[in-house]
Amino acid sequence: MRNYYYVCVLACIFLVSVGNCYSETIPKATSQAVFIDLSSVLSKNRPLVWLFAGDSITQGAVHTHGWRDYTELFKERLYEIERKQDVVINTAISGFNIRRLNSRFDERIGRFRPDVLILMLGTNDAVSGSENLKPFSEQYTEVIKKARQAGITLIVVQTTIPLVPLDIKRVAGSDTSAQKSDMQRLESRLNFLPAYVDATRSVASNEKVPLIDHWAAWPGPISDQLTLMNDAIHPNEYGHRWMAETLFRRCGLWDESSRVCRLVSTTKTK
Numbered sequence: 001m002r003n004y005y006y007v008c009v010l011a012c013i014f015l016v017s018v019g020n021c022y023s024e025t026i027p028k029a030t031s032q033a034v035f036i037d038l039s040s041v042l043s044k045n046r047p048l049v050w051l052f053a054g055d056s057i058t059q060g061a062v063h064t065h066g067w068r069d070y071t072e073l074f075k076e077r078l079y080e081i082e083r084k085q086d087v088v089i090n091t092a093i094s095g096f097n098i099r100r101l102n103s104r105f106d107e108r109i110g111r112f113r114p115d116v117l118i119l120m121l122g123t124n125d126a127v128s129g130s131e132n133l134k135p136f137s138e139q140y141t142e143v144i145k146k147a148r149q150a151g152i153t154l155i156v157v158q159t160t161i162p163l164v165p166l167d168i169k170r171v172a173g174s175d176t177s178a179q180k181s182d183m184q185r186l187e188s189r190l191n192f193l194p195a196y197v198d199a200t201r202s203v204a205s206n207e208k209v210p211l212i213d214h215w216a217a218w219p220g221p222i223s224d225q226l227t228l229m230n231d232a233i234h235p236n237e238y239g240h241r242w243m244a245e246t247l248f249r250r251c252g253l254w255d256e257s258s259r260v261c262r263l264v265s266t267t268k269t270k
Contacts, residue, residue, distance in 0.1 A: 056094035067237035
C-alpha cells in the first residue's frame with residue numbers, strides 16, 4: 001500500500017476536533033463467528049509450518065512502531081502451548097492484492113510447503129471499485145484451489161479490517177499537497193471495501209474454508225477505532241493485538257492466563 005501518512009494525520013485531527021460529525025459506527029454486514037478447530041493440526045508431533053499471506057496490514061511493517069504484529073503474536077502463542085519447533089512465515093507485501101498473490105503463488109506460498117495457510121486481502125483490491133468484485137472472487141477461489149493442490153492441510157480466510165471513516169472532501173480541501181490520485185484511491189477503499197469483505201465471506205463459504213471475520217469483530221465507536229489505527233488504513237500495535245485476540249478466540253487458543261493473551265488492546269473484542 002502507498003503511504004497515506006500525511007493525509008491520515010490530518011484526517012485524525014479532523015476526527016478528534018469534529019468527532020460529533022463522525023460519531024456513527026462503521027456499518028458491518030452480519031457474520032456468524034465460527035470456531036476453527038485446530039486440533040487435527042496441533043495434534044501432529046512434527047513441527048508445523050504456518051504461513052500468513054496478504055498485504056501491508058498483515059506485513060505489519062512501519063505501522064506497529066517496532067512492536068510485534070499479529071502474526072508474531074501468533075508465533076509467541078504457539079510457543080506458549082509447547083509448539084516451540086513450529087515455523088511461522090509472513091510473506092505479505094505492501095500493496096499486494098489477490099491478483100498479484102495468485103500470479104506469484106509459488107513464490108509467496110507454494111515453495112514454503114506450509115501446513116496451514118492464513119490469507120487476508122481486499123483492502124488494495126477495493127481501489128478498483130465494483131467492477132473488480134467478480135475477478136476478486138475468482139482469483140481468491142483460484143488461490144484456494146492452488147493451495148489445496150499443493151497439499152496444504154488447512155486454509156483459513158480472513159476478512160480485512162475497516163478503515164477509519166473520513167470526510168474525503170473535507171480532508172482534500174484542507175491539504176493542498178494531497179495528490180488527487182491518492183485521494184481517489186482512498187475514497188474508493190472507503191466506498192467499496194465493505195463489498196469486498198462480503199465477497200471474501202462468500203468465497204470462504206463457497207469453498208468451505210474457515211473464516212476469521214476481523215471486520216465484524218472490530219469496534220464500532222470512532223474513539224475506539226482511533227486507538228487501534230496508525231492511519232486510516234493500517235492498524236498500529238494495539239490494532240494488531242486486537243487482531244491477534246480475534247484470531248486466538250476463533251481458533252481456540254485464547255487463555256486468560258497466557259501472557260500473550262493478556263497483552264490485549266485498550267478495548268475488548270466482542
